[in-house]
Amino acid sequence: MQRIGVFVCWCGSNIAGTVDVVAVAEALKKEPGVVFSTDYQYMCSQAGQDLIVSSVKEHNLTGLVICSCSPRMHEATFRKTAQVAGLNPYMVEIANIREQCSWVHKDMPIGTEKAIILGKAAVAKVNLNAPLTPGESPVTKRALVIGGGIAGIQTALDIADAGFPVDIVEKKPTIGGKMAQLDKTFPTLDCAACILTPKMVDVAQHENIRIFSYSEVTDVKGFIGNFDVTIKKNARFVNEDICTGCGDCVTKCPQKKVPNEFNLGMDNRSAIYIPFAQAVPKVATIDPAHCTMLKTGKCGVCSKVCKANAIDYTQKDEFITERYGAIVVATGFDPISMDKFDEFAYNQSKDVITSLEFERLTNAAGPTAGKLLRPSDGEHPHKIVFVQCVGSRCDSCAEKGKEYCSKICCMYTAKHAMLTRDKYPDTEVYVFYIDVRTPGKNFDEFYRRAVEEYDVHYIKGMVGKITPEGKKLMVRASDLLDGKQLNIDADLVVLATAIEPDKSARSLATMLTASMDTNDFFTEAHPKLRPVESPTAGVFLSGTCQGPKDIPETVSQAGAAASKVIGLLAKDKLKGNPCVASSDELMCNGCSSCEKVCPYGAITYENKEFRMPDRTTRVRRVASVNPAVCQGCGCCTVTCPSGAMDLRGFMNEQIMAEVDAICK
Amino acid sequence: MNKKYLREDIIRMSGVNPKKCMRCGKCSGTCPAYDEMEYHPHQFVSMVESGDIEPLLESDSLYRCLTCFACVERCPRGVEPAKLIEAVRLTAIRRQGANRLTPNDIPAMLDDEIPQQALVSAFRKYTK
Amino acid sequence: MQVKEYKPLIVAFCCNWCSYAGADLAGNNRLNYPADVKIIRVPCSCRVNPMFILRAFQRGADGVILCGCHPGDCHYTSGNYFTRRRMAMLFSMLDFLGIERERTRVEWVSAAEGAKFAATMNDFVTQVAALGENKRLEDLRCKK
Numbered sequence: 001m002q003r004i005g006v007f008v009c010w011c012g013s014n015i016a017g018t019v020d021v022v023a024v025a026e027a028l029k030k031e032p033g034v035v036f037s038t039d040y041q042y043m044c045s046q047a048g049q050d051l052i053v054s055s056v057k058e059h060n061l062t063g064l065v066i067c068s069c070s071p072r073m074h075e076a077t078f079r080k081t082a083q084v085a086g087l088n089p090y091m092v093e094i095a096n097i098r099e100q101c102s103w104v105h106k107d108m109p110i111g112t113e114k115a116i117i118l119g120k121a122a123v124a125k126v127n128l129n130a131p132l133t134p135g136e137s138p139v140t141k142r143a144l145v146i147g148g149g150i151a152g153i154q155t156a157l158d159i160a161d162a163g164f165p166v167d168i169v170e171k172k173p174t175i176g177g178k179m180a181q182l183d184k185t186f187p188t189l190d191c192a193a194c195i196l197t198p199k200m201v202d203v204a205q206h207e208n209i210r211i212f213s214y215s216e217v218t219d220v221k222g223f224i225g226n227f228d229v230t231i232k233k234n235a236r237f238v239n240e241d242i243c244t245g246c247g248d249c250v251t252k253c254p255q256k257k258v259p260n261e262f263n264l265g266m267d268n269r270s271a272i273y274i275p276f277a278q279a280v281p282k283v284a285t286i287d288p289a290h291c292t293m294l295k296t297g298k299c300g301v302c303s304k305v306c307k308a309n310a311i312d313y314t315q316k317d318e319f320i321t322e323r324y325g326a327i328v329v330a331t332g333f334d335p336i337s338m339d340k341f342d343e344f345a346y347n348q349s350k351d352v353i354t355s356l357e358f359e360r361l362t363n364a365a366g367p368t369a370g371k372l373l374r375p376s377d378g379e380h381p382h383k384i385v386f387v388q389c390v391g392s393r394c395d396s397c398a399e400k401g402k403e404y405c406s407k408i409c410c411m412y413t414a415k416h417a418m419l420t421r422d423k424y425p426d427t428e429v430y431v432f433y434i435d436v437r438t439p440g441k442n443f444d445e446f447y448r449r450a451v452e453e454y455d456v457h458y459i460k461g462m463v464g465k466i467t468p469e470g471k472k473l474m475v476r477a478s479d480l481l482d483g484k485q486l487n488i489d490a491d492l493v494v495l496a497t498a499i500e501p502d503k504s505a506r507s508l509a510t511m512l513t514a515s516m517d518t519n520d521f522f523t524e525a526h527p528k529l530r531p532v533e534s535p536t537a538g539v540f541l542s543g544t545c546q547g548p549k550d551i552p553e554t555v556s557q558a559g560a561a562a563s564k565v566i567g568l569l570a571k572d573k574l575k576g577n578p579c580v581a582s583s584d585e586l587m588c589n590g591c592s593s594c595e596k597v598c599p600y601g602a603i604t605y606e607n608k609e610f611r612m613p614d615r616t617t618r619v620r621r622v623a624s625v626n627p628a629v630c631q632g633c634g635c636c637t638v639t640c641p642s643g644a645m646d647l648r649g650f651m652n653e654q655i656m657a658e659v660d661a662i663c664k
Numbered sequence: 665m666n667k668k669y670l671r672e673d674i675i676r677m678s679g680v681n682p683k684k685c686m687r688c689g690k691c692s693g694t695c696p697a698y699d700e701m702e703y704h705p706h707q708f709v710s711m712v713e714s715g716d717i718e719p720l721l722e723s724d725s726l727y728r729c730l731t732c733f734a735c736v737e738r739c740p741r742g743v744e745p746a747k748l749i750e751a752v753r754l755t756a757i758r759r760q761g762a763n764r765l766t767p768n769d770i771p772a773m774l775d776d777e778i779p780q781q782a783l784v785s786a787f788r789k790y791t792k
Numbered sequence: 793m794q795v796k797e798y799k800p801l802i803v804a805f806c807c808n809w810c811s812y813a814g815a816d817l818a819g820n821n822r823l824n825y826p827a828d829v830k831i832i833r834v835p836c837s838c839r840v841n842p843m844f845i846l847r848a849f850q851r852g853a854d855g856v857i858l859c860g861c862h863p864g865d866c867h868y869t870s871g872n873y874f875t876r877r878r879m880a881m882l883f884s885m886l887d888f889l890g891i892e893r894e895r896t897r898v899e900w901v902s903a904a905e906g907a908k909f910a911a912t913m914n915d916f917v918t919q920v921a922a923l924g925e926n927k928r929l930e931d932l933r934c935k936k
Contacts, residue, residue: 070816071833072808096831099819104910105827114827121832343694343738389740395684397742434688464694464738478692480706485698515869523869535869579835599869633868634839638878650835655844662803662830663851 088131147330149177151543158562224538245282381491391498513601579649587644590621594636678751691735811859817906838871855920
């Protein structure tokens, strides 16, 4: 049996004005378990706290009920007081008789009556309270960044600069991501490579950063502070440590007809390749799908020309397991496939291209060395049509495209249009838009410059159909403001395709038990206040894996994610919330219901040996909750059909007791 | 007829929700009969939405729509303008004396090429 | 002739992060609502076991209201979606048993919606009071 002390606070006249505090203290004295009851003007003051401490000692109290303001206000204060008095801090319950009683009711008898009932409920709960101690778990001071684009690079650099080791896992042979493929960046028009490649070099040279390129994460186990991650290093058939990146093998390779994915298939590369000149790590990779030696065993030219002897045709995939304290997801985006949009003739004509392809066409390191030429015949285009919102803002019942706005298309289309007019004043440029969305620093000014200074024809209306006719592309569209239908004979059409999360994101989210929205973007722990954290503790989000973003936003989010990681890794031990779920193994029937509803992946099942009454042992599958991961929502407790799952601090019994006390 | 009732009737008949339209004009951009029409597909959607239906009922545009469903196929918001036009057309036709085609008109149109089915569907489309 | 004014007994379950804070805000702004409402704090609306609600009715509650964060705003990401489904089931069962729909309610109240909290409680109390005392599910043994 508990020995409970009740302390009723006047809060000056805040409570005492509407509630007869003396009567409350008197009434609660009669409750089971209550051995002492008093009132005081300001319980939260030093004198009030001293009163609590001395009463605990004097009356040998084991539990406290404070009738005062909201627990959101002073619960922490009174828990500390309990600790000072030598009690477990979780033996305190608060009856909220200010915000939820005296302040909302005007009548003294009514207020007093309600305060007594609230006090009774708190007493009933404390009677069933048990001391709780938060668990502690160590923190491994190493971070993992998944994805080596600008988001991953920035996050890794920021964490590494703070002195913590970081590993970057990138599935491509080089880091750099989508930004490495871009030509110029809006709205300042600085060249993407000029600002990105120095950062890539910084990453390569940083003593705290390791790069696992051409690698993937295949398994994640553990929880915040202690993730055990398996990384698969795909065989690149080149010894990374020896390869100097001289490129002799690339020039001598006889198989040169492989579509170059870095240029989106607009030119070819050899079977052994370095994606681009500034690649990091700058080592060659053999594409096993196209290498004659690996396919037929006859060739071996690259190993003959390699002076460093780095080629190793027998290399195998390698699995590495490493422990990390925090994981940052920076998996980025891809433009959507145009297969479902037949009306834009993307698959019929080479001269209908996506914006990312246009970036490569205008990039000095691209397939045309920066000259804007039609992919079909290499001629200079004179009339160019840009189509915005291709695949963005589609209704779900249209069954193609995405429902969201891809955010970056308006600005990069303005950039493309402007740069085209700047370099080639003899071209006519049309942009078909639905809305031009330019919320950002210097964004609208940039768009207006495209219209006013560069004479780009912005037409409100959507392109309905594109038909290749001879060398031309007939673009049929509506001009909504002029009320006419236009037929434009364009030489080149550029589609501002919607972006979607990288395909690998879904399987990664499953491994991390991080939640995603219906579009496969990772969800944040709180949309406003915790935008760079995943609801899964220890998993952080950086860049477009969380939602469409431009480069400055991505970089600032990457920095924010890094600072959260640093904050976590700076701790030696993590103190958990003791109000977590726990399962009664004797009652658990192993049905897995709780595992399915847990948003944090805190519940796992294990086979455990149980000693039966007849002295035999039996192995049963039972749930176990990881207290370091559980956040204490209690969803599992309701789902559990056998009633094995309960939530400490908010036990079924305790809430029932509160209900009973209120309904008495 | 009551204007509000008319709007609701057309929306119910067509099963189209004109509020979903984001005013992109792709329907009009794709319409093969655009130049024949006084009111264009996107205008049908926005005029029905605003309840401005009388001018549509009186317009010849109703019978210029080929019901080719290009607008339905390409609408990114799934609004289905052709179904809406069909509903307005039916509303016009259902009014007394609004038949656009009578059996007496047929002999003048007949030629060897015209299939039976075209006549049947013309009756369905243009008469009450 | 009524001897004593009928006072309904309402049990309100409020999630710690949104609705309980919303109730506090109603207090801070001194927005009145009837004292018949007694609030029980739970970490999340999904912590509310249907058993608690049945127990409340058994013990003579006249109405039970469950408040949580707005859908999509749950502190625990998805808890209130579970609540919504569970309560839809439970309330329809209660309806079947004779506990009117009007006696049960799920309401989304954010931490900023003190006014909504007070208005909701006023409305709910009036609604339950109009139905009169709940006797259908009351376990009379509990009265002893």
